[in-house]
Amino acid sequence: MTDQSATPVETVPPTGSSRLGAEALGTFWLVLGGCGTAIFAGDQVGNLGVALAFGLTVLTGAYALGHVSGAHFNPAITVGLAAAGRFAWKDVPAYVVAQVVGATVAGAALLAIANGKDGFDATNNFALNGYGDHSPGGYELWSVIIAEVLLTAMFLYVIIGVTSKRATPAFAGMTIGLALTLIHLISIPISNTSVNPARSLGVAWFGGGDALGQVWVFILAPAVGAIIAGITHALITGERD
Numbered sequence: 001m002t003d004q005s006a007t008p009v010e011t012v013p014p015t016g017s018s019r020l021g022a023e024a025l026g027t028f029w030l031v032l033g034g035c036g037t038a039i040f041a042g043d044q045v046g047n048l049g050v051a052l053a054f055g056l057t058v059l060t061g062a063y064a065l066g067h068v069s070g071a072h073f074n075p076a077i078t079v080g081l082a083a084a085g086r087f088a089w090k091d092v093p094a095y096v097v098a099q100v101v102g103a104t105v106a107g108a109a110l111l112a113i114a115n116g117k118d119g120f121d122a123t124n125n126f127a128l129n130g131y132g133d134h135s136p137g138g139y140e141l142w143s144v145i146i147a148e149v150l151l152t153a154m155f156l157y158v159i160i161g162v163t164s165k166r167a168t169p170a171f172a173g174m175t176i177g178l179a180l181t182l183i184h185l186i187s188i189p190i191s192n193t194s195v196n197p198a199r200s201l202g203v204a205w206f207g208g209g210d211a212l213g214q215v216w217v218f219i220l221a222p223a224v225g226a227i228i229a230g231i232t233h234a235l236i237t238g239e240r241d
Helices: 016-069 075-083 089-114 141-162 169-191 197-204 209-237
Strands: none
Touching: 016 089, 016 169, 016 197, 075 089, 075 141, 075 197, 075 209, 089 197, 141 169, 141 209, 197 209
């Protein structure tokens, strides 16, 4: 019997296209798993189950794809990391496009599955983000903006902290996944939780005019929160990689 442990494994550095493919795949998984749980099993698992589903998609995606692309899966995170000097601004547009494409394909797949049930209406049951009458708890626009900015900023603070050179990299994916779970527990009643423009757009395309009319909040507010965190993290913590 040969000693397989002695066989060297060739590691191929990720190319630009493989990084974009990983981002699209990871964002697809996030929307499929998180929004899919909300759409098909939300009544059974409740807000806790939906929050865990989103956290688990990020956790598993980070460990599966993080070594290829960094596992952003979220345009706000990409922009925030660039603002923090952790990611090249020149690569931001391609990452954002890949993430939105992955989320949109997942949204289309969810719609195809959901249409297999008689009477399904994407307008009322498609994990859409919203404010006012479209907020699960009836929260107004200003409440939703505050929540989305603040929670996205905190998410990025966590991500920057656990991926720093002095942190323990083995626990980064777990920590980020748990942070996203906590964020959903806080804000599902407020806005159905975005903190991710791609996640919001991925289902808003199929949710009707009201969803698309309000989606600007879930593009702008997470981006603002991420940029704030990216700019201020080093100022607050004194940590610079």
